[in-house]
Structure formats: C-alpha cells, structure tokens
Amino acid sequence: MNWITNYVRPRINSLFSRREVPENLWTKCPECGTMLFHRELSDNLNVCTNCDHHLAISPRGRFAALFDGGVFVEVKVPEPVADPLGFRDQKKYPDRMKAAQKSTAEKEAMLVAEGEIGRTPIVAAAQDFSFMGGSMGMYVGNAIIAAAERAVKLKRPLVLFSAAGGARMQEGILSLMQMPRTTVAVQMLKEARLPYIVVLTHPTTGGVTASYAMLGDIQISEPNALICFAGPRVIEQTIREKLPEGFQRAEYLLEHGMLDRVTHRKKLREELVSILRMLGGLPAPVAGDLPAPGTIAPPTAAGGEPEAQATTP
Template sequence: MSWLDRVRERLPFGNKRESPDNLWIKCPRCQEMVFRSEYEKNLSVCPNCDHHGRIGADTRLNQILDNNGYELLPPPRVTEDPLRFKDSKRYADRLKAARASNPHPDAFTAAIGTIEGHKAVVGVQDFTFMGGSMGMAVGDAFCNAAQRALDEKCGFICVTAAGGARMQEGILSLMQMPRATVMTRRLKEAGLPYIVVLADPTTGGVTASYAMLGDVQIAEPGALIGFAGQRVIQETIREQLPEGFQRAEYLHKHGMVDMVTHRKDLRATLAQLLDYLSPAKAA
C-alpha cells in the first residue's frame, strides 16, 4: 500500500459524489456554464448575458398565469397524417417521436386563467414539438382558444414560437393561416384584446398570419422574427442585410413590434395591457 493510500484511509473523506448530468447548462450566446437551478429560477434567462432561452408550454403558462390554478383547454382531434406523407421518415413516426418527449399532443397548448386577476385565455406554441410547426391541430387549437375567449368575453394572448407551416400537411397546413386570421378579426369585432408575444423563433406562415395581427405586439429580447430566412433574402435581393436584422430590437426600432419586454416583466405588462384594453375600459 502506498503512503497516499494510507493517508486516504485516515482522512474523513467519503466516496466521490456523482453529480447529475443536468446540473449545469451552457448558454448558447455567451457559452458560459450556469447552474441549472439558478437558470430556471431566473425564468430560463442567462444571468450573465441576459439571453432568453426557449421554454416549453407548461413552463410558459406557469410564468404568465396566476398561481391559483388554470384550466387547460382540451386538445382538438384532427385527422392525422392526411397525406400519408413520407420524406426520410414517415410523418406518423415523427409525430410519435415528438409526443414521446412532450407532455402535450401537438405544438399549441391553451389554457384559461387569470393574470394578476384579469381573466384571459393564453395559447402557447412550443418550439420543441416539431419546431412549433403549424398544422391542422395547431390551427384548430388556436381557433378553439380564440372562441373560448369570445365565449368568456376576455382577452386572448398568444405566445408564438414556430418555424412556420408544417410541410407534412401541405395545403392543409397553409389553410390554417386564413382560419386563424378570421378568428383574430372576430376578437376585434367583439372589442376583445388580442395580444401577441413573439418568442424565439417566430417565422414562416405563423409570422404571415396570426403572429402579426395582435392589437399589441410584444417581443422577447433577442427573438428571431421574420418570414423567410436571412440567407434566402440576401440571395434574392443580392444585398448584405444590416446587423441584427430580424431580431426583436431591430424590428422594434423600425416599427414592426410595439415593445421588447424582458421575461421577468412580461406578466405585469400583460396584466396592464389587459386592464387598459378590457371591454369595460373601452365602454
């Protein structure tokens, strides 16, 4: 036995504790390692560079709605894989894989509750479910949530995060754009507030429809917002795009969004807007 082993036997050291693999998280912007507990306590915002991380539907609902509970709206039932689509993988298999790692059956989840006492329906698009892509289930969920807001005579808040329309559903996914647009018009005609929170990323057909039709457009800091990708635009117009193009701050500066709001201030901002835009105030 070596002298080091003998010393170890006498010292009051236990076995090396194994730390869980998810104890740390690496910020995608500043590349710094952050304690996961600290990161989550900070609403999934990096404490070093203020990067707003992507979060799931349940986390978002818990951050926005009051903690006295909320009611999840039932998910719609739609025809799955209507085109029997297959690329490198069958669409049915992609859906199965997405559902295996997600608590909800598709990319759009809605709930009704209160925000600092103001009744509201909140719909959240989850980028972790097939890139938040908009298919028939997302379209139905959006329309159902808007209809619930009409029935309850309360505001509708939509948090968007999507890569666009779901290509595996072809023209059926594109038809969700006018359907959702009609529902936003009905909310407007009823005098009910429709507020959009643009999270990272919001692109494609979602941007071209309900994501840009809010009475108030709120963007999270650094969120990517646009229709086509930057490379496609540059190749089309054959010009170099400016720094920060399609980011929330650039769009705010050029009048495309109304405000850029930090995640810690989002709930209070939404409550203030609901109070100001409520039908009682309008009357």
C-alpha cells in the same frame, strides 16, 4: 489473482472514481457559453443569469409563471386527422410525432389555457418550439380557433405566445390552410371587441408570421427574438447583399414600427396585466405576484366563522 486484486482494489477504485452526473442538470447558454444550473435557470424563467439571453421556455413553464399562483385550466382542442397525406421522408410522420411527444411530454405544438393574471381573466395560447419546431399544422390551427371561441364565449382577452419555424411540411397544403383559418379566428375576436395580444418569441418565422402572429392589437416581443417570413440567410443568398446589423431582430423591428414593445421576460407578466386592465377599463393592477384564484381566505361572518369555503379550480 488474490484477495487484494479481487476485492481491495475495486473497493478503493469505487470510492475515488468520478460519479456520473445527469446530463440535464446543466444547460449551456448558446449566446455566452456559460454553464447554467437547471434550478437557477428555471428560477430565472430560462433567462441566462450572465448575459440575459432568453432561452426557450415550454408553454407549461411559461403559464406557471404567467397565471396567478401558477394555476390554469387547459382548454380542449379538437383532434385533427393523424396523417392525412401519408407523408414519409427519412421517417414516417406518425413516428416523428411520437418522438416529439416523447421528448416534450406534450400532445402537440400548442397549449391553450384559461386563468387569471393580476386578477384579470384571460385565455392564453403558447407554441412549443421544441415540438417539431413549433410548426403550424392542423392541430395548431384548431388550437387557435378553440382559444378564440373560448375567449368570445367567456368575453375574455386572448394572449398568444408565438414560436415557430413556419408551416408543417408533413401536412402540405392542409398546413398552409391554417393561415386563413387562424385569420378568421382573430377576426372573431375583433368583431366581439375583445383584445388580442401577441407576444412574439424566438423564433417566429414563415407562415406563422404571415398570419396570426402579426395580427395582434398589441405586438410585444422578447429581446433579440428573430421575427421574419424568410430568414436572413435566404434573403442574403437571394439579393446577394449583406443585410443590416440586427436585421429581423425584435429591436430592429421595434425601431421600424412593426412592434409596439420589446419586453424582458421577467417584466412581461406585469406589462401584460397593465395593458389588459387598461384595455378593459379596469382599475390599476395590484403590484407583485398574486395567489391562485380561490386560495384567498374567505370573508368571515360576524361570529368569526367563514361564510364560504374557498376552492381552487
């Protein structure tokens, strides 16, 4: 061994060796297989730039694009009992919760917030499918009730984005009880004569579809979203027949009268603003994105000095 072997060769190898690339810089489109750069995908609201397939988007990412200036205030949700059944399969339920919280950086499968879209105050709730499949547990039930109560208190519409694999098996019957609980919450909005708009995203299935996800005054869906109670494979195995093309997809449901609109994610905000202002008897919305509430320059007095200091909530 000499200095060429010990020093020169490793030095040359380090200069020409392939650099490691972080795995989260690229995302493969599940529909067309195109590799999408993470910044380009994020700027396009997690919609494939090649085939227009709608990939999953987190509730925070959705709210950042939905609310004026990306500004919103979270609504507090009451905490349920952590592990009411002491459930355990391959892992303990608390361990699964900790893993989901670590991977998503969220407390639970639903986020509730309030803010303005197109200068229209609303309360919004969104499910996170990456958190245990967006499953409906006691926390999700509490979140919808908290959202409905906040909407009634502030006299604002409620916009809900659904994305779930159904009820949470680790909470058993307590999870199924969220179906009537959330139905009562929706009834609170109807009695207060407040709009309840549901945006169904891929996938919305099981007990979520059988309760609050299909009770909206207006039912909108993102393109090609799977919306059903039992999935197509289960139905095919049960009836032993081939299902129609596109069965249980958003476009099929729109054609058969179960949805009001199928709207591209990039046009969804504009459509929601138009619907909300129409239902509220408000003037036509201002075109384009708006700054966050409180960031507009305050009116000036006669002497040119601002009358009040604008603040951001």
